[in-house]
Amino acid sequence: MITKVHAPSSRSPRSPRLSLVVLAAASLLAGCTRIETGEVGLRVGVDKQISGAELLPGSFNQTLFGDVLTFPVRDIAVLLENKQPLTSDNSTLKDFDMTLVYSINPAAVSDLWTTKSRTFHAFSRDDRDWILMHGYMTTVTNNAAYKAVREYKALAVADNRQKIEAEIKRIVTETLASEGLGTALSVSLVQVRTVMPADDIIASANAVVTAQNALRAKEIEVETAKKEAERIAALNTNSKAIEYMNAQAQLKIAEGVAAGKVQTIVVPYDFKGIVNANPR
Numbered sequence: 001m002i003t004k005v006h007a008p009s010s011r012s013p014r015s016p017r018l019s020l021v022v023l024a025a026a027s028l029l030a031g032c033t034r035i036e037t038g039e040v041g042l043r044v045g046v047d048k049q050i051s052g053a054e055l056l057p058g059s060f061n062q063t064l065f066g067d068v069l070t071f072p073v074r075d076i077a078v079l080l081e082n083k084q085p086l087t088s089d090n091s092t093l094k095d096f097d098m099t100l101v102y103s104i105n106p107a108a109v110s111d112l113w114t115t116k117s118r119t120f121h122a123f124s125r126d127d128r129d130w131i132l133m134h135g136y137m138t139t140v141t142n143n144a145a146y147k148a149v150r151e152y153k154a155l156a157v158a159d160n161r162q163k164i165e166a167e168i169k170r171i172v173t174e175t176l177a178s179e180g181l182g183t184a185l186s187v188s189l190v191q192v193r194t195v196m197p198a199d200d201i202i203a204s205a206n207a208v209v210t211a212q213n214a215l216r217a218k219e220i221e222v223e224t225a226k227k228e229a230e231r232i233a234a235l236n237t238n239s240k241a242i243e244y245m246n247a248q249a250q251l252k253i254a255e256g257v258a259a260g261k262v263q264t265i266v267v268p269y270d271f272k273g274i275v276n277a278n279p280r
Contacts, residue, residue, distance in 0.1 A: 038074040039129075040109045043067075054109050071113070071132050073104040075188070078134065078141050085146040091154040091201050097194035098165075100141045100172065100187060104132055108184035133185060137172075144171035158195040165190040 035041045041055030044067045055068065083096040104112070112132050113121075122134035148167040152160050169190045176182050 033068040033070070035068075035070060038072060039070045040073050040104075040106045042069045042071070042110055042113060044069060050110060050114055054106055056106070069113070070129055071104070071109055072127075072129055073106050073109065073132075075101050075103060076131060076134065076137075077101050078137050080138075080142060080145060083142070083145065085149040087152060087154040087157060088150060089153045091198055093149070093154065093157065093196060094198045095194055095196040096145070096149065096157075096192075098141075098145060098168070098190065098192045100137070100168070100191075101189040102133075102137055102185055102187050105184050105186070112184060133181075137185070140172050140175050141168070144168045144175070147171060154197040154201045157197070161192045161195065165192055 033041065035055050042050050043052050043055060045051045078100040080096070080098045080100075083098075084092045084094070085096055086092055109132065113130075116133070116136070120133055120136040122131045123129075124131055145164075145168055148164045148171065149157055151167070152164070157164065169187050172187050172190075173182075176185050176187075
């Protein structure tokens with residue numbers, strides 16, 4: 001009788017303890033949130049309260065128990081579109097668009113989130129992030145823009161774009177300081193993108209330019225006629241000048257004849273015309 005002997009397998013069964021460690025590590029990584037560059041995080045406990053200090057970029061934070069909120073803090077844009085501020089000549093601009101960019105002090109994130117009304121902030125559905133103070137900054141920027149534009153006439157707004165940008169930045173910065181937010185929020189850029197006066201203002205400006213051009217043409221005609229009249233009067237009062245001009249004319253004719261450029265017929269000074277010698 002032949003008996004089969006099975007050699008022991010070289011593969012040892014996986015340790016149950018190792019499997020648990022791997023599973024725990026995978027679960028831990030799946031339940032973590034990494035704070036990206038340009039963001040700050042806040043931990044929310046199971047009791048829905050903010051716990052601990054701000055979570056800095058690059059850190060991994062578990063979300064198995066509780067949650068982590070992330071907030072962008074760099075180069076946050078406020079866009080004003082299709083605004084119609086009033087100018088100093090009581091004209092409403094047809095269109096006014098601008099952009100303001102602000103940043104948030106990372107150390108102020110917790111205070112801004114916990115002490116300010118939720119209406120001051122905005123939620124980005126695309127990024128699934130709360131934008132701190134975006135609603136508040138939109139209101140402040142809008143007020144500053146209307147105040148700055150009010151200092152200029154409708155047709156002067158575009159020419160003073162840089163001054164208006166500087167004025168908006170100054171007003172917003174002073175407003176933040178007056179409300180105790182000067183160290184929490186800072187403005188880095190103000191850019192006026194579109195300025196368009198009302199249609200009737202543009203039409204009036206074009207009409208004025210046309211009238212001014214027509215008036216200038218008339219003035220040139222008058223000045224030309226006046227100069228010509230002065231020239232003729234001066235000649236009439238100066239016989240020597242007339243004699244000089246006649247002499248110059250005769251000299252030019254003589255020079256032309258000498259050069260063969262003028263064909264001449266010499267006639268007596270008392271020439272009466274050709275007489276028909278054979279009348280019928």
